[in-house]
Amino acid sequence: MIRRAVPADTDKIISLWLKETAAAHFFIPRSYWENNAELVKTKLLPEAETFVFCDKHQIKGFLSLLSGNYVGALFVCKDYQGQGIGRKLMEYVRRHRSSLSLRAYAQNEKALCFYRRLGFKIVSENIEAQTGIPEVLLIWSRGSISGNRKRFPGDS
Numbered sequence: 001m002i003r004r005a006v007p008a009d010t011d012k013i014i015s016l017w018l019k020e021t022a023a024a025h026f027f028i029p030r031s032y033w034e035n036n037a038e039l040v041k042t043k044l045l046p047e048a049e050t051f052v053f054c055d056k057h058q059i060k061g062f063l064s065l066l067s068g069n070y071v072g073a074l075f076v077c078k079d080y081q082g083q084g085i086g087r088k089l090m091e092y093v094r095r096h097r098s099s100l101s102l103r104a105y106a107q108n109e110k111a112l113c114f115y116r117r118l119g120f121k122i123v124s125e126n127i128e129a130q131t132g133i134p135e136v137l138l139i140w141s142r143g144s145i146s147g148n149r150k151r152f153p154g155d156s
C-alpha cells in the first residue's frame with residue numbers, strides 16, 4: 001500500500017534513507033551521509049511531500065518530492081529491492097504530475113538504469129558542489145521523447 005507519510009514515520013524513513021543512501025553511494029564516505037542526516041530529518045523531509053510503501057505496517061520504501069516535481073529521494077530497503085516497489089512509488093506520483101526531475105550521481109549506474117527504464121532522460125551533467133562527484137539531471141515528461149542527451153549505450 002502506498003500512502004502519504006505522517007510525522008510518526010520520520011525516524012523509520014531517516015533510518016531507511018541513511019542505510020540505503022550509504023549503500024547506493026558507496027563512492028562517498030558514509031560520514032558524509034551521517035553528517036547530513038539531521039538536515040534531512042529537520043529541514044528537507046518536513047518540506048517534502050513524502051509517500052511510503054508499506055506492507056504489514058512496515059515501511060519498505062519511500063519517495064519524497066520537493067517543490068512539487070523534483071524527486072529528492074527514492075529509496076527501497078535492500079531486502080525488498082527488485083520487487084517493483086520503487087517503480088510503484090514512481091508510478092504513483094507520475095499519475096498526478098505531468099513532469100518530474102531528479103539528480104543522480106553518474107557512478108550510480110543501478111539508479112540511472114532504473115530511471116531510464118521509467119522513461120527519464122539525461123539532460124545535463126555537472127559536478128555536485130558538496131561532494132565533487134559528477135551527477136546528472138534527469139527529466140520525465142508525460143508524452144515527451146525529446147530532450148535527451150546521450151550518455152550511455154542505449155540512450156536514444
